[in-house]
Amino acid sequence: MARAATTADAFNAVAEPRRREILDALTQGERPVNDLVELLGLAQPHVSRHLRVLREVGAVDVRGEGRQRLYRLNPQALKPIHDWVASYRHLWEERFELLEDVLEDLKDEENQQDT
């Protein structure tokens, strides 16, 4: 048996650095393929391929706009990853650091309310 398909789940899809870059870029908002091609400095077919993988695990959505295809982030697909690692967090963080982070979360929360 070979390694699990990259489309098997978000864990596999996101193991590829370029795909993480794509997702990172999409946090800025919807983008057509060529934007990503430029941003990543990859050949267009590669970007399309990566986007396909991301689409198959539900990490991005597409929308046709004229002859462009606009890709948009679908962050919920990353939740399983978050949930899994999050359960390890207390193991590497000391108590005080943990508290700090929680307080930071609260601050972030407030900032968002202002937005």
Added chain:
Amino acid sequence: MARAATTADAFNAVAEPRRREILDALTQGERPVNDLVELLGLAQPHVSRHLRVLREVGAVDVRGEGRQRLYRLNPQALKPIHDWVASYRHLWEERFELLEDVLEDLKDEENQQDT
């Protein structure tokens, strides 16, 4: 070019479900290989192989104890993953849910203080 090695980084190492199971098991504490063999229901050579990958990315440490090899979790190796997904968290969570989680974190924190 082929896919990145599973030992390339924690992202790749952890993309394999069995390796996540191993890490999950190790949250309970140090364990010899055969314990994991039983827990996972995998052949011993496979478990050893998975452990090697996890060792190479720093996710576990080993210690020889008699003829056993005791593996222990090294959770800090997962921090990069956490940090990456965490930045997406606010994108999938609604404000109220976020607040709830923060409160839950606080509660967890208190519980740990009691431990």
Added chain:
DNA sequence: CCAATGCATATCAATATGGGTATACAATTT
């Protein structure tokens, strides 16, 4: 209607995976 633009897909190569099985090695026990 034909050309051009924006993407997607197909194909080829090189690679390394994960599982199976056999075997080597190390520490213990008898």
Added chain:
DNA sequence: AAATTGTATACCCATATTGATATGCATTGG
């Protein structure tokens, strides 16, 4: 010292990946 237990490593196979390149298809412009 020989046998046993606990692990690691070597080798085989089938598979699917990433990158390159060429090509197909759809939408829009002239």
